[in-house]
Amino acid sequence: MLLVGRLVQLQIILADDYSTQAANSRTVSVELSPRRGTIYDRNGKVLASDVQATTIYCNPKEITDVKSTAEKLAGVLGGDASIYEGALSTENTTFAYVKRKVDQDKGEEVQALGLDGIYFLDDMKRVYPYGSIAGQILGLVDVDGNGQTGLELYYDSILKGEPGKLVLQQGAYGMPIPGGTEVDEPAKDGQDIILSIDIDMQQYVEERLAKGVSDIGGEDGSAVLYDADSGDIIAIASTPYLDPSDRSNIEEGATSVKAITTQFEPGSIFKTASFCAMLEAGDITAQTTVDCPVYLEADEYKISDAHERAATTMTAAEVLAQSSNVGTSLLVQQHLGFNGLYDKIRKYGLNDATGVDYPGEAEGYLTNVSTWSLIQSYNVTFGQGISLSPLMITRFYGAIASGAGVAHTPHFLISKPSSGEEVTWNSEQIIDNTDAIAPLTDMLVGVVENGTGKTAAVEGYTTAGKTGTAEYADDTGSYVKDMYNLDFVGFLPNATSNLVCFVGVNHVPYDRNTCEVFKDIMTEASSRYKIAQK
Known part of the structure; x- marks a missing residue:
């Protein structure tokens, strides 16, 4: 009875467990990497792709001279021999990675050494032909081919595909059995995607922005080139830059596009929203006058203009210029009221994320109008005490540039050629009274022709836009003295293309501006895309 009971236990009750243990003892399972989808720019240029590579692994039980083998591997693969000794001497296993995703030529060199216990698998490796250009946009993948940052992360589910599986039989002491492949499930490749980015324009924007930050003496900067008619992001960048091909020295802040992921107080470029709200309501015209004292008292504070002046009377157009x-x-206090401004800020989407297809987008910051003190109410009208992202304000200017008051969702993805799936993006009517757009545009032209933005003028084109100078807070929450965040955002009205460009540089002395950077980027874009003045 005991013998029968034991047989039942072994052959029936524990049969599956013992069978699994037996299979595990004679097999080794390896995951096969799929080909990750290729990323193209709008003109079909390859921005990121997988190429053939070799993964090198070992059976430590077959290696009799760990030190010599490690030295020979280091001679081909680089690095110190000690890097490889750990894998080669791993205990209680018949499988350990030596180095993954090695260039094929290096793999062939190692293979030619004929080292005992060293084996090879066909693999894929991610490469970025343009190096750091658009590196922040594209992002990083890990050694297993999983997206970590940027669009590699955002679209990871469609780019990465499905891994395959290879199960190899092994004999005594872990020796592989020739031809002993038990399972060979091929990997399923990921889908390709096409982006709105023009990589050549992106390169120019990155180079010009970096030079601008250096020339102006700023800490960092951002730039956006956005198509107001479609929502396509043609180029976008924030310093410092990221090279996905070289991870040896990644600077702090380089792994994301801060024009999307970081809030800032916009300063005077926000005045355009205040004027748009007043013009929409029919409360003012460009010729409405206002008596402007040298300063305003609000609570225990004083508000003044950036440049010293005497008390004077200005038209609304002059106030903006x-x-x-x-x-x-x-003007806001006397005509629209702060409640009316608050409602329009929300309507214009200047407090909400844009919905851009990029991870970690920042939302705006604005407290409810019911909590505003008088000083905060004044401050909000000219872009202090409110935070948003550069992309959010660019989208708003896009609604003006389009002439229709429609804001499109900023986006990178424009096509999935592998599946043929149609890609659509939302749009929203954010300026209800479109009769306000033409006079507002004329006032923005006045900023460039007669006001603070004269150096932003693009030769051969009418240029509209607004300068901004914003204070910023330090770690204690207090505004830093004599240092500012400077920006300019504008477009070319009456042109055959409605591109909007934002340029901002942070933590710089006041007596500088970003107008020249804007002018150069728009001049390059006008030439590249053959934009004509209507």
Whole structure:
């Protein structure tokens, strides 16, 4: 009875467990990497792709001279021999990675050494032909081919495909059995995607932005080139840059596009929203006048303009052209009211994420109008006490540049050629009274022709836009003295293409601006895309 009971236990009750243990003892399972989808720019240029590579592994039980084998591997693969000794001397296993995703030529060199216990698998490796150009946009993948940052992360589910499986039989002491492949499930390749980015324009924007940050003496900067008619992001960058091909020295802040992921107080470029709201409501025209004292008292604070001036009377157009904080505050207070401004800020989407297809997008920051003190109410009218991202303000200017008051969702993805799936993006009517757009555009032209943005003028084109100078807070929450965040955002009205460009440089002395950088980027874009003045 005991013998029968034991047989039942072994052959029936524990049969599956013992069978699994037996299979595990004579097999080794390896995951096969799929080909990750290729990423193209809008003109079909390859931005990221997988190429053939070799993964080198070992059976430590077959290696009799660990030190010599490690030295020979280091001679081909680089690095110190000690890097490889750990894998070669791993205990209680018949499988250990020596080095993954090695260039094929290096794999062939190692193979030619004929080292005992060293084996090879066909693999794939991610490469970025343009190096650091658009590196932040594309992002990083890990050694297993999983997206870590940028679009590699955002679209990981369609780019990565499905891994395959290889199960190899092994004999005594882990020796592989020739031809003993038990399972060979091929990997399923990922899908390709096409982006809105023009890599050549992206390169120019990155180079010009970096030079601008250096020339202006800033800490970092951002630039956006956005198509107001479609929502396509043609180029976008934030310093410092990232090279996905070289991870040896990744600078802090380089792994994301801060124009998307970081809030800032926009300063005077936000005045355009205040004027748009007043013009929409029919409360003012460009010729509406306002008496502007030297300063305004609000609570225990004083508000003044950036440049010293005497008390004067200005038209609304002059207030915007000269970027008067006092004039903007009084016009909103006397005509629209702060409640009306708050409602329009929400309508314009200047407090919400845009929905861009990029991980970690920042939302705006704005407290409810019911909590505003008088000083905060004034401050918001000219872009202080409110935070948003550069992409959010660019989208708003796009609604003006389009002439229709429609804001499109900023985006990178424009096509999935592998599946043929149609890609669509939302749009929204954010400026209801479109009769306000033409006079507002004329006022923005006045900023460039007669006001603070004269050096932003693009030769041969009418240029509209707004300068911004914003204070920023330090770690204690106090505004830093004599240092500012400077920006400019604008477009070319009456042109055959409605591109909007934002340029911002942070932590710089006041007596500088970003207008020249904007001008150069728009000049390059006008030439590249053959934009004509209507």
